[in-house]
Amino acid sequence: MTDDRSRPLRERKKLRTRRALADAALRLFTDKGFDATTLEELVEEVEVSKSTFFRAFPAKEAVAIEAETQLWSAYLTTLERREVTGLVLAELRDALLETAAALEPDWDDRYVATRRLVLTAPALLAYVEHHRSGVKKDMIGCLADKLGLDIDDLRLHVLAELAVTAWSVSGRDWVREDGRGGRQALIRRLKDSFEAIPASLHLAAP
Amino acid sequence: MTDDRSRPLRERKKLRTRRALADAALRLFTDKGFDATTLEELVEEVEVSKSTFFRAFPAKEAVAIEAETQLWSAYLTTLERREVTGLVLAELRDALLETAAALEPDWDDRYVATRRLVLTAPALLAYVEHHRSGVKKDMIGCLADKLGLDIDDLRLHVLAELAVTAWSVSGRDWVREDGRGGRQALIRRLKDSFEAIPASLHLAAP
DNA sequence: CCCATGATGACACTGAGTTTCATTTGAGTG
DNA sequence: CACTCAAATGAAACTCAGTGTCATCATGGG
Numbered sequence: 256m257t258d259d260r261s262r263p264l265r266e267r268k269k270l271r272t273r274r275a276l277a278d279a280a281l282r283l284f285t286d287k288g289f290d291a292t293t294l295e296e297l298v299e300e301v302e303v304s305k306s307t308f309f310r311a312f313p314a315k316e317a318v319a320i321e322a323e324t325q326l327w328s329a330y331l332t333t334l335e336r337r338e339v340t341g342l343v344l345a346e347l348r349d350a351l352l353e354t355a356a357a358l359e360p361d362w363d364d365r366y367v368a369t370r371r372l373v374l375t376a377p378a379l380l381a382y383v384e385h386h387r388s389g390v391k392k393d394m395i396g397c398l399a400d401k402l403g404l405d406i407d408d409l410r411l412h413v414l415a416e417l418a419v420t421a422w423s424v425s426g427r428d429w430v431r432e433d434g435r436g437g438r439q440a441l442i443r444r445l446k447d448s449f450e451a452i453p454a455s456l457h458l459a460a461p
Numbered sequence: 462m463t464d465d466r467s468r469p470l471r472e473r474k475k476l477r478t479r480r481a482l483a484d485a486a487l488r489l490f491t492d493k494g495f496d497a498t499t500l501e502e503l504v505e506e507v508e509v510s511k512s513t514f515f516r517a518f519p520a521k522e523a524v525a526i527e528a529e530t531q532l533w534s535a536y537l538t539t540l541e542r543r544e545v546t547g548l549v550l551a552e553l554r555d556a557l558l559e560t561a562a563a564l565e566p567d568w569d570d571r572y573v574a575t576r577r578l579v580l581t582a583p584a585l586l587a588y589v590e591h592h593r594s595g596v597k598k599d600m601i602g603c604l605a606d607k608l609g610l611d612i613d614d615l616r617l618h619v620l621a622e623l624a625v626t627a628w629s630v631s632g633r634d635w636v637r638e639d640g641r642g643g644r645q646a647l648i649r650r651l652k653d654s655f656e657a658i659p660a661s662l663h664l665a666a667p
Numbered sequence: 668c669c670c671a672t673g674a675t676g677a678c679a680c681t682g683a684g685t686t687t688c689a690t691t692t693g694a695g696t697g
Numbered sequence: 698c699a700c701t702c703a704a705a706t707g708a709a710a711c712t713c714a715g716t717g718t719c720a721t722c723a724t725g726g727g
Contacts, residue, residue: 264693268705295682306685313684314683343666344662381588381591388590402666409627414662416622417619417622427613453662455620456620456662458548458550459548461608469724474674499713500715509676512676
């Protein structure tokens with residue numbers, strides 16, 4: 256029990272099992288494959304019951320993409336804290352850069368492993384897409400609130416979409432190179448992606 | 462057997478069961494709810510076996526969104542047939558307009574019912590997202606091929622994303638009004654959505 | 668008419684996710 | 698420290714989507 260004592264013991268225990276499950280899942284899924292690993296094996300490894308697993312995660316897929324989940328939940332927190340001034344797209348970018356820079360150091364490896372895993376299991380890909388879709392919805396809600404716009408405003412949808420896509424592409428390229436260059440390399444790629452967005456609209460055939 | 466005789470009988474039969482399944486599914490799911498309807502009930506209604514169902518559709522979710530699937534598969538066909546000249550975004554828009562205009566007349570009602578259904582079942586929402594994601598991938602592949610670009614080119618990702626988002630938002634609004642105004646109303650909304658895209662990038666806080 | 672091939676149905680099986688309920692364990696109180 | 702309440706856990710039975718196998722049936726081509 257070498258954990259941070261600032262929170263009640265109960266909560267610390269819950270967090271510990273959560274981490275243990277996510278770590279074991281990343282290991283098992285990477286070794287044996289996502290489909291080939293049963294939930295039973297996972298919970299035996301961590302020595303908890305299936306009930307406990309489903310109280311910590313809503314689905315088998317969820318435990319595999321903890322790193323992705325952490326990123327976006329931190330992002331939404333950042334976004335809500337910041338006040339929006341000037342170009343909204345720039346705001347979305349800066350919040351993302353700030354969030355990426357602030358993630359705990361061991362996040363890098365877990366994220367690389369996660370993205371690798373996603374490439375091997377269609378079910379995981381689908382789950383990530385679904386999860387990001389929820390994030391976009393939250394982003395739109397947050398922006399609509401701050402800007403006094405309707406949550407159906409097409410512009411907000413486009414902007415949320417762009418931010419997530421910029422991340423997705425940057426992350427893919429970064430992972431493809433083993434996360435070489437660390438957090439800074441990722442951040443650099445992210446800046447490049449955002450800069451490339453306006454040009455996209457004017458892409459034309461020769 | 463009042464079907465189009467141009468194809469072999471075997472194929473016609475397969476198509477008929479497929480249609481029957483999709484129609485019954487839309488009816489049952491709308492009445493009882495997606496989760497509350499078991500696959501068993503569905504296949505009993507249509508009088509086929511579970512095996513047959515899974516040869517026609519890859520998942521329970523798939524049979525519920527046939528109208529969505531038809532749209533995008535027609536779109537990809539259109540896109541591949543057209544030659545790309547000038548602005549790519551305009552090309553994506555025009556192909557979408559052309560596709561929407563060419564869908565069989567009974568598509569409207571089925572699509573409205575489908576989108577309604579999706580709003581009631583999280584599993585369906587996730588499945589639609591996943592499906593569209595596959596469509597975007599195909600769009601990107603098609604464009605990369607025609608333009609001689611890399612399939613990882615960020616601009617292609619952005620453009621595919623924008624086209625799908627424009628559709629999604631237009632469709633949502635159209636469905637919200639019961640598909641009033643028919644195909645023409647949908648097409649008008651779609652044009653508006655595409656026109657609103659460039660402005661999005663310059664959205665700023667007051 | 669016959670044969671090869673592809674579609675179907677029946678059935679058994681796996682594994683994810685839910686539900687229920689009894690048991691344990693941490694938190695607050697006197 | 699003892700007691701109590703609430704929350705967390707575990708055990709086990711259950712539902713249902715999805716897979717795999719194999720025997721049977723229908724179709725299309727010769």
